[in-house]
Amino acid sequence: MLEIKNLKKSFSGRVILDNMNVTVKDREVLSIVGPSGAGKTTLLRCITGLEKADSGEFLIDGQSFNPQGTDTSDSVIGVVFQDFNLFPHLSVFDNITLAPTMVLKKDKNEAKAEAENLLAELGLKGKGDLYPFQLSGGQKQRVAIARALAMHPKILCYDEPTSALDPNLRREVEKLILGLKQDGMTQLVVTHDMEFAKNIADDILEVSSLDKLNQK
Template identity: 45%
Template sequence: MTATATTTSVSLGVRDVHLAFGANRVLRGADLDVAFGATACVIGPSGSGKSTLLRTINRLIEPDSGDVLLDGRSVLRDDPDALRQRIGMVFQQFNLFPHMSVLRNITLALRKLKKLSEDEAVQLARAQLDLVGLAAKADSRPAHLSGGQQQRVAIARALALQPQIMLFDEATSALDPELVKGVLALMADLSAGGMTMVVVTHEMGFARSVADTVAFMDHGVVLEAGEPAAIFEAPEHPRLRRFLSQVL
């Protein structure tokens, strides 16, 4: 199985993004750059703002200040629903409709958002299921799939909208350990195929082997970012050195 990007990749820039929930300052001037076709892995301790950063990128949460740029253009005035077709997101939980078949879970957004006909939506959905190795499960209900299979359906659903960027928020954290490998392999295939990706992960081996850039966050700020070799083998910031000493 080899996954390939379906659209032209775009560059992403996060600029001095701040966000607070009441007195809790979750993002305190976060910055991130992701080049065309690159994969950026965001690592850091729990509560450092990683997941919130992803949600500000596709505007599930609106930042208090700062900017998010696609190809140098701010997205903060775009229609959020249209933006989320350009920026796909896969969450920790699969968020599949349990009463619908796998195929219907994928075609629903294609018909409602992209206004495709039933035949067009089914054709595209089946192609994405084949891409993630689940063509034989099209008529199954989510409850009849393993956790890893459900997450691959969630990835297929996001890819079916033909996004320019994919965001992954701890996509393997809800899976049993033996199911993690297959989902990570699919994500690695997407990366190799040229999809621009931002991946929040605790899987340090994945970040080391797949990422073009690794960004370390703590207390709502990216403290250090660079190539995996530099981050893992020669970290400069003392907080990053302390973090790696605990997780590696």
């Protein structure tokens, strides 16, 4: 279980998150919704260590951890970015295996075998030798998910996973997230799409203003 206590974050004196408390239960999906500029992505970036919180506490299963601490957070929080952030000069296999081999010190053959299994599970069997420019938007997203899962995170976070997808692909993302939930993955999803949020979430966190969050 992820717990965030009294989180504060401001930019140039402007308060974005103020004394926020959030709980993400094990094996559940939390959707974070709200208008643009209300702090959804800032919250996600603080949780994943991409932004440093001004103050607050982060706990996993009751144990304090630092999202920016590479020794602990690399295998705790995984993130799928809105624009996927795949390395264009690397193949799908190399995109997925880079972090496990460099950070987790996995054997290259072991990492590639795991990548093959992940691609098969995500409907991308046989795509490992392709490059990002050869993939559709939906395929790039699944590669980004495979890359995050290869680090064996306890929690997987998504930033606007349906923003660039048509309705059919949005339904595929819903199935993907719900399938990962059945496999036991705890997930946190930032989205502006309330219908999508309701379809996938066990709980919804609505960002109602720049400095106030209400968990429903």
